[in-house]
Amino acid sequence: MKTAITEMFAIEHPIIQGGMHYVGFAELASAVSNAGGLGIITGLTQRTPELLAREIAHCHDMTDKPFGVNLTFLPAFTTPPYPEYIAAIREGGIKIVETAGRSPEQYMPALKAADIKVIHKCTSVRHSLKAEQIGCDAVSVDGFECGGHPGEDDMPNMILLPRAAEELKIPFVASGGMADARSLVAALAMGAAGMNMGTRFIATKEAPVHDNVKKALVAASELDTRLVMRALRNTERVLKNKAVDRLLEIEREKGASLKIADIHDQVAGAYPKVMIDGDMDAGAWSCGMVAGLIKDVPTVKELIDRIMADAERIIRDRLVGFLDGAGQEKSAKVA
Numbered sequence: 001m002k003t004a005i006t007e008m009f010a011i012e013h014p015i016i017q018g019g020m021h022y023v024g025f026a027e028l029a030s031a032v033s034n035a036g037g038l039g040i041i042t043g044l045t046q047r048t049p050e051l052l053a054r055e056i057a058h059c060h061d062m063t064d065k066p067f068g069v070n071l072t073f074l075p076a077f078t079t080p081p082y083p084e085y086i087a088a089i090r091e092g093g094i095k096i097v098e099t100a101g102r103s104p105e106q107y108m109p110a111l112k113a114a115d116i117k118v119i120h121k122c123t124s125v126r127h128s129l130k131a132e133q134i135g136c137d138a139v140s141v142d143g144f145e146c147g148g149h150p151g152e153d154d155m156p157n158m159i160l161l162p163r164a165a166e167e168l169k170i171p172f173v174a175s176g177g178m179a180d181a182r183s184l185v186a187a188l189a190m191g192a193a194g195m196n197m198g199t200r201f202i203a204t205k206e207a208p209v210h211d212n213v214k215k216a217l218v219a220a221s222e223l224d225t226r227l228v229m230r231a232l233r234n235t236e237r238v239l240k241n242k243a244v245d246r247l248l249e250i251e252r253e254k255g256a257s258l259k260i261a262d263i264h265d266q267v268a269g270a271y272p273k274v275m276i277d278g279d280m281d282a283g284a285w286s287c288g289m290v291a292g293l294i295k296d297v298p299t300v301k302e303l304i305d306r307i308m309a310d311a312e313r314i315i316r317d318r319l320v321g322f323l324d325g326a327g328q329e330k331s332a333k334v335a
């Protein structure tokens with residue numbers, strides 16, 4: 001399949017693996033890129049720019065296909081040395097950066113000077129337009145369904161994607177709630193040039209996380225995520241667990257006076273405990289509603305091949321079938 005995104009990033013399939021804290025290591029990024037998608041290493045999971053340089057080199061050892069690095073600009077207890085991270089990205093020969101959180105405006109000159117394509121993740125049309133205006137090459141439009149930070153507008157993709165298509169000149173991918181061929185074809189129908197998946201890629205053989213995490217995703221339904229930190233205007237969609245129950249209790253007690261320090265125990269340092277140790281109640285970790293659509297743990301290649309083959313069937317049989325008047329008999333079921 002050829003779209004503006006496959007052309008822009010020189011990839012075979014219009015499928016991107018979004019940056020994920022303590023998940024987006026070289027093992028997963030290289031597997032996605034080797035399967036024809038775009039794998040992304042999560043920059044800030046590497047505690048220093050030197051460690052990021054090592055992770056990039058490790059990924060180059062495992063794939064000769066394009067892959068990117070995610071740089072997230074979110075409120076943090078201490079601000080990371082972004083210019084040094086960008087230097088590691090540039091010196092590692094990376095040509096694609098996924099930015100997220102705050103606007104990457106201040107870092108655009110450095111990224112563009114290194115001939116790097118920037119895809120910025122946005123949860124609203126206005127932020128997407130701002131990304132276009134500051135010179136981003138593409139946008140990842142992240143709906144309310146998404147795992148991680150959906151922003152504060154609560155706009156689901158059925159509205160957000162067509163609105164983005166109405167306003168944007170640069171290409172965009174759909175992000176949030178994307179799991180399979182149905183997601184991809186629907187995203188394309190709404191104007192996207194591909195899709196970005198986070199949660200779905202965690203439940204793959206190559207995702208370098210504890211098996212408990214993959215089992216939790218297969219077991220979870222679409223009803224099992226919760227929104228936390230709304231009072232801090234740093235809303236995050238996470239999988240429900242004991243720590244999240246406690247966090248929500250504290251949020252109810254504190255109301256609008258909630259401070260990040262009040263929920264420190266439920267948030268800080270949760271990722272390594274969950275992702276590496278498999279302690280599923282250790283703290284809040286991002287997870288999308290799409291968990292309800294995850295039923296297995298395939299290899300990345302099996303997942304991507306299945307998505308592309310099913311997408312072709314949906315388009316050629318089901319959709320064209322409807323036009324030919326044969327849709328119902330030929331391909332009524334897409335699940």
Ligand SMILES: Cc1cc2nc3c(=O)[nH]c(=O)nc-3n(C[C@H](O)[C@H](O)[C@H](O)COP(=O)(O)O)c2cc1C
Nearest residue numbers: 018019020021100146147148176177198199286288
């Ligand atoms: C466990 C996890 C960690 C994430 N960490 C980050 C991150 O560090 N930076 C970022 O930009 N996005 C992060 N995300 C968001 C993903 O890149 C992606 O935008 C999101 O998962 C898309 O929604 P989906 O989970 O419904 O596919 C994370 C998502 C998950 C599930």
